[in-house]
Amino acid sequence: MVQLDDLDRAILRLLKEDARxxxxxxxxxxxxxESTVHFRIKKLQxxxxxxxxxxxxxxxxxxxxxxxVYIQVETPIIEDFLEKYINHIMKTLSILPNVLAVARSxxxxxxxxxxxxxxxxLNKFIDETIRVLPTLKRVEVIPLTELVKGxxxxxxxxxV
Amino acid sequence: MVQLDDLDRAILRLLKEDARxxxxxxxxxxxxxESTVHFRIKKLQxxxxxxxxxxxxxxxxxxxxxxxVYIQVETPIIEDFLEKYINHIMKTLSILPNVLAVARSxxxxxxxxxxxxxxxxLNKFIDETIRVLPTLKRVEVIPLTELVKGxxxxxxxxxV
Numbered sequence: 001m002v003q004l005d006d007l008d009r010a011i012l013r014l015l016k017e018d019a020r021x022x023x024x025x026x027x028x029x030x031x032x033x034e035s036t037v038h039f040r041i042k043k044l045q046x047x048x049x050x051x052x053x054x055x056x057x058x059x060x061x062x063x064x065x066x067x068x069v070y071i072q073v074e075t076p077i078i079e080d081f082l083e084k085y086i087n088h089i090m091k092t093l094s095i096l097p098n099v100l101a102v103a104r105s106x107x108x109x110x111x112x113x114x115x116x117x118x119x120x121x122l123n124k125f126i127d128e129t130i131r132v133l134p135t136l137k138r139v140e141v142i143p144l145t146e147l148v149k150g151x152x153x154x155x156x157x158x159x160v
Numbered sequence: 161m162v163q164l165d166d167l168d169r170a171i172l173r174l175l176k177e178d179a180r181x182x183x184x185x186x187x188x189x190x191x192x193x194e195s196t197v198h199f200r201i202k203k204l205q206x207x208x209x210x211x212x213x214x215x216x217x218x219x220x221x222x223x224x225x226x227x228x229v230y231i232q233v234e235t236p237i238i239e240d241f242l243e244k245y246i247n248h249i250m251k252t253l254s255i256l257p258n259v260l261a262v263a264r265s266x267x268x269x270x271x272x273x274x275x276x277x278x279x280x281x282l283n284k285f286i287d288e289t290i291r292v293l294p295t296l297k298r299v300e301v302i303p304l305t306e307l308v309k310g311x312x313x314x315x316x317x318x319x320v
Contacts, residue, residue, distance in 0.1 A: 002220040004320065012217070012320045019179055019213040051218035051315050053179040057172070058211035060162040068228065068271060070302060094309040101310030105302050111228065113310065142230060142265050149254040150261030150273065155211050156316045160164070160172045 002049065007032065011040055012049070019053050056155040063098065063115025065122040065143075066154060069130055072109045072138040082108060085135045092133065098125060100157040108137075115154065119143075162209065167192065171200055172209070179213050216315040223258065223275025225282040225303075226314060229290055232269045232298040242268060245295045252293065258285060260317040268297075275314065279303075 004012075010030050014021055023041065027034040044050045073086050086108065093099045093112050101113040112130070116122035131139055147153065164172075170190050174181055183201065187194040204210045233246050246268065253259045253272050261273040272290070276282035291299055307313065 004221075009320045012215070015215045016217075016320070017212075017214070019215050047220070048218040049220055051216045051312065052177075053213065053215055054177070054316075055172070055175045055179050055213055056211045057176075058208040060207070060209055090308045099309065101313060102308040103304040103310075104306040104308060105304060109302075110308075111302055111304065142269075142271055144263040144265060144271065146264040148250045148262040148264060148270075149259065150263075150317050152211065153261060153313060153317060156214075157310050157313060160169045160176070 004049070007036075008040060008044060008049070011037065012044065015041075015050070054156070056152050057158050057160065058155060061160065062154045062158055063100075063122075064117055065119040066100075066113065066115045067122060067126070067144060068142040069112045069114055069126060070105075070109065070138075070140040070142065071112065071130070071136055074135050074137040075108055076135070086110060089133055089135070093130070096129065097159060100154065113157070115158070164209070167196075168200060168204060168209070171197065172204065175201075175210070214316070216312050217318050217320065218315060221320065222314045222318055223260075223282075224277055225279045226260075226273065226275045227282060227286070227304055228302040229272045229274055229286060230265075230269065230298075230300040230302065231272065231290070231296055234295050234297040235268055236295070246270060249293055249295070253290070256289065257319060260314065273317070275318070 007030065011026060014026055014029065023034050023038050027037045071089065073082065073089065075082055076085065090102050090104065090110055093102050098116055099112050099114050103111050105111055114122065114125065116125055126141055167190065171186060174186055174189065183194050183198050187197045231249065233242065233249065235242055236245065250262050250264065250270055253262050258276055259272050259274050263271050265271055274282065274285065276285055286301055
């Protein structure tokens with residue numbers, strides 16, 4: 001289990017909000033000496049608690065229509081092929097730029113997060129690129145119309 | 161439609177990988193003058209193409225068991241109440257720390273991304289906190305066992 005005290009957490013929360021804050025700004029906000037904040041951030045990085053620093057892309061680059069696509073793969077007669085089928089589909093989907101994320105679910109299923117400029121293009125993409133993949137048994141589309149929590153996750157995932 | 165040239169895209173890609181890169185490091189890697197890189201980043205920020213700078217938290221803080229929970233809400237006799245029901249459920253879920261993201265789907269459905277230390281705790285959370293919510297018609301759990309693309313999205317979403 002990871003050991004973090006209140007100061008560590010306060011620093012992480014500030015950096016999550018704005019990773020450009022300087023050590024002296026953080027020190028001032030938390031009313032702690034700069035040397036302490038400097039040491040804590042160094043430790044958080046060394047321990048891998050802070051994995052990396054990144055940017056979130058703005059609205060202009062985010063797809064406007066987003067959906068989760070749940071895919072169940074057909075179980076082949078030779079069951080060992082199932083693993084091959086599913087790996088192939090996951091790899092195929094991962095390469096596509098408008099597939100934002102891919103996750104394996106159960107032995108025979110996976111989920112993809114897909115995005116496009118608008119609903120029409122999104123449906124076209126799902127119909128013409130996903131549904132036609134071989135060995136699929138079932139495809140369920142769950143449109144995401146409004147992100148209530150974790151709202152800027154799309155800006156994190158989108159590529160340029 | 162957003163106008164980005166190759167240099168803008170190259171800068172964004174570098175910052176997505178490591179937002180701590182200095183202007184001179186970026187300039188060197190892209191073989192461009194520092195002044196140009198400085199100007200471009202300033203513009204990208206002003207235009208909101210770069211929405212914000214943040215950190216991704218490491219493995220130690222990420223939940224080990226993650227699932228999508230698809231929830232369909234019962235349509236009440238007085239249909240106007242549906243919107244109230246669904247907003248109430250989305251708000252309730254959003255407050256919970258192990259609910260990483262919540263999105264509205266259709267008129268009567270929503271999806272939540274939930275995480276816990278292990279599978280047992282995750283199932284307990286889903287059974288004892290989500291399934292018991294009033295007005296639910298259907299709850300489907302899609303475990304995410306392996307993230308193939310967008311792998312560190314959990315480190316982006318997790319709170320401290």
